[in-house]
Amino acid sequence: MTEQRRGSMTANTRCIWGGVLIAGSLLLYGCSTPPTPPDLLAPTDAQLKIRSIQTRTFDVKDRNTAMRGVIASLQDLGFIIERANEPLGLVTAARFAEPNYYDVISVTVTVRQDTKDRLTIRANAIYNNKPIDDPKVYQNFFASLERSLFLTKE
Numbered sequence: 001m002t003e004q005r006r007g008s009m010t011a012n013t014r015c016i017w018g019g020v021l022i023a024g025s026l027l028l029y030g031c032s033t034p035p036t037p038p039d040l041l042a043p044t045d046a047q048l049k050i051r052s053i054q055t056r057t058f059d060v061k062d063r064n065t066a067m068r069g070v071i072a073s074l075q076d077l078g079f080i081i082e083r084a085n086e087p088l089g090l091v092t093a094a095r096f097a098e099p100n101y102y103d104v105i106s107v108t109v110t111v112r113q114d115t116k117d118r119l120t121i122r123a124n125a126i127y128n129n130k131p132i133d134d135p136k137v138y139q140n141f142f143a144s145l146e147r148s149l150f151l152t153k154e
Helices: 002-031 045-054 063-076 135-152
Strands: 055-058 080-085 090-096 104-113 119-127
Touching: 045 055, 045 119, 045 135, 055 135, 063 080, 063 090, 063 104, 063 119, 063 135, 119 135
Parallel strands: none
Antiparallel strands: 055 119, 080 090, 090 104, 104 119
């Protein structure tokens, strides 16, 4: 009976080691990194199209004036300004979306010098962590910004 027990323990031990080997190989397979696609960060036509929708150039010389116009426009549209960094030309804002107020709209606006007399402003809006690519949304923002810049024009 002792021999049978030893034999069954040996079989159990083999079974355990076999399970450990299978589990180990699965872990190693799971830890392996899949190959990175070579065009992962390559621009696409869709990205270039949305960038052109998100960007406008204004005849404003002073970036500080443009930043103030961006902030005023966002506030007029009901956004709460989260950050404004004048040296970087960056404004981030957010608001709850109507009608349920569970959804969040976030906007990041960059202001950069294009030429001596012109500034390029780009707005990037996100609705519930999904990029907004509807041109009408950006047209509304830039129309509000244009009015704001007109009011603050010296």
